[in-house]
Structure formats: structure tokens, C-alpha cells
Amino acid sequence: MALADSQVIQPISVLIVEDDAPTRQRIVGALSNTADFNVNQAASFTEAYSFLAQTCPDVLLTDIQLPDGSGMDLIRRMRQKSDKTEIMVISILGDETSVISAILLGANGYILKDAFPADIADTVRDLLKGHSPISASIARFIVRRTQSRESGAPRSDLNTAKLTAREIDILWGIAKGFSYADIADHLGISRQTVPGYIKNIYRKLEVNTRGEAVYEALQQGLIRL
Template sequence: MVSAHAADGTGTLISVLVIEDDAPTRWRIVDALSRGGEFDVAEAATVAEARQRLGAGDPDVLLTDLQLPDGNGMELIRDIRQRNQTTEIMVISILGDEQSVISAILLGANGYLLKDAFPADIADTVRDLMRGHSPISASIARFIVRRTQGKPGQARPSDLNTAKLTPREIDILWGIAKGFSYADIADHLGISRQTVPGYIKTIYRKLEVNTRGEAVFEALQQGLIRF
């Protein structure tokens, strides 16, 4: 794939890779982007197909689903961000849970749209992305605001004297933030897979959270991990 940058009157096309396993949804996105003549659109239905496309070069814009037949779109977001910071990445998914949203954003996604709140004009949304905006579905934006502000009158964990995490616990928390499974974390750190849940429970207690997404969010807010 030949990378091109934003159309600015020079006739240069914006290269876009659409990764979506649902054919009707993928066709709708590709068709909408192909109409105006300003986008060079490629498509893939699996992680393997996407990697093959990316082998020719990173696009200006990556639009990816998360749940794919042979893996997770998070893998592609992580891989691209490790190579460059210039590709604009937007998730288009049915997944709107805390862990999915926070993990995708922390890994490098610039926008996050839910499929049930799909924009009327995806081309305009991609243009906004290229202009430096971060298109986010309204429900996700509200969730991020709530998590940032906390509940009125309630102290946030970052304001409390939470016990300091050990280096091992921070390593495990990093693995959680990257979206790795417990087995992946154990294999990477060279520890028993049976011990990981115990570490996770301790991390949750120290950060005073109940989910993976909350743990990653609080760790980022407290500066325990950085991307």
C-alpha cells in the first residue's frame, strides 16, 4: 500500500485500509469512501489479510473492527503504533465496554465509533480524523467524562493513599493494558499462570477498582504506566 497524505489540492489521495469481517458493513464503508475520488481504499476481512496489506506500507488511515475471525484488531493497532505515530487509527466496533475502549485508546486509536451509532457520512468522519480530531461516539464520550471526573462527593482512588504497586504488579498491569490474556502475561514474565489471578486481585485492591478497564484507567491517571 502506498502511503499518501491528506488531499490538499495537489491531487494526492488519502490511503485508507478498512478492516471489517462483516461483508455488508465493509462494502458500505468502502463504497462511501470511494465515491468522492479523494481516498485510495483497500480492504481486509481478517488480521492475516490486514497484515498482508500492511506489508506494502502503512496507510494514512486505518479503520478497524476489533472482533475478527482470526484475532483482535488491537493487535493491528499495537503493531502500527510500534512502527509509526502518523497513521490515524479509528475503531469501528460493537464493543463499547470499558476495557475495549480504554485499551484501544491507550494502544493508539485516535477515534472510537460504535456500530449502532455509525455516522451518516463516514467520509466526513475520516476527514475530521485527518484534521486532528478524535471522532468518538457520544455514549463513549460520556463514559470517558464520567470516568475522568468521578462521582460528585466521592474521592477518586488517585486521591487516596493507595499502596504502592510492586515492580511485578506494574509489569502485570502493563500486560493488562496491552490487552494480553492471563496466559500471555504469565508466559511473557516467566511466572506460573496460576499466580496471575492473585496478582490481579491485589492490583484491584490497591487501586480500589473492580475491572480491567478501571485498573488501566487509574494506573494511567496515577502515572504508574505510560504509553
């Protein structure tokens, strides 16, 4: 009697997007040590975008700052193509704007490079199990933010639709991580006027930081990344 064919388990496909060669090789090496993973790598936005145009990996591990583009755009591209791919950011950036934007765009985890997990393979497996690996400092920030919103006074009924077209343009620039100087040069306005616009935006959205402004703008549909 012939033995039934055993089920073939396909390896987990992973795309690593990281321009820093030592960091990229560290991750590749950690995942390549086991047959569980089929590892692909990209050193730039262009390489990653080309790869994602051809296939959907099970896991996307991406940096935010790339030499020719933003990891945020890769996250958005991946989410437009598939909601099944698990996405984790591995970045040196831990500011409110970067974290909130990545999560709202569809990232499932966010690890800071200075808090790199001892076993990246287990971290990726946890991601596939439905967990959300997040560096401790980011987790504390999210908890504080949630507690602050829940315990705060009710928001007034400000008509945020009264944001001017220029203010919305500046909000988009903030969400993309541009400096005030970059925003001014892009919009053709004086660099000295940008702080005034920012102050008005904060007042109208009832926020105090760039991260909160981005969060509120995205939640209210004022901008899209």
C-alpha cells in the same frame, strides 16, 4: 506562454479492516463514492498485517475482534511504524477495557457499530482535521471517568510494585480481553482462583473495574499491550 502545471492532490489512502463482509462493503462503498479516497480493505488480521508491512495508509479503520487476531495489535503495529496515520476503531465492543486500551495504544477515534455515522466520509475527513470522532455513549463514559478521578480523594501511596508475577500475568490477560476461564487455562491455574487474584489486583491498584485496572496498569508500566 505555457501554463504552470497544476498541483496534483493525492487521494487519501485508507485501510479498512473488518471481517464482516456487509459492514466492510458498506464502508468501502461510502468512501469509494468520492475521488478523495484510495480505499484498500482487509478481512482478517493476517491480510491487514501484511498490508501494513508494505505501506503506511493515511487512515486505518479497524475492528477489534478479528477471526485470527486482535485489532489492538494492529493499532500497536501502526503506531510503532508511524505516528502520522489516523486510527479509528469501528467496533461492537464498547466496554471500558476495549475503549481505554485502544485509546492508550494510539487510536484517535472510536465508533460503535450501532452508532455508525450517517456520512462516514465526512467522519474520516474530520479525523484528518485533528478531530476525534467518538460515539456519544463512549464520550459520556470518558467524561464520567475523568470527573470521577478529578473529584475523588487523593490516592494513597500503595506500593503497586508488590503485585506478584502471577497478578501481572492476569492483568495482561484482562487487558487482552481474555475471559477468566481463558486466563486460567493459559496460565495453568484453577479457574476458581482467578476471581481471588482479580480482587487482590483491584485492592492494590485502588480500582473497581477491569477497565480501570487496565488503565492503571498501563499508566504505571506494569504491563505492555
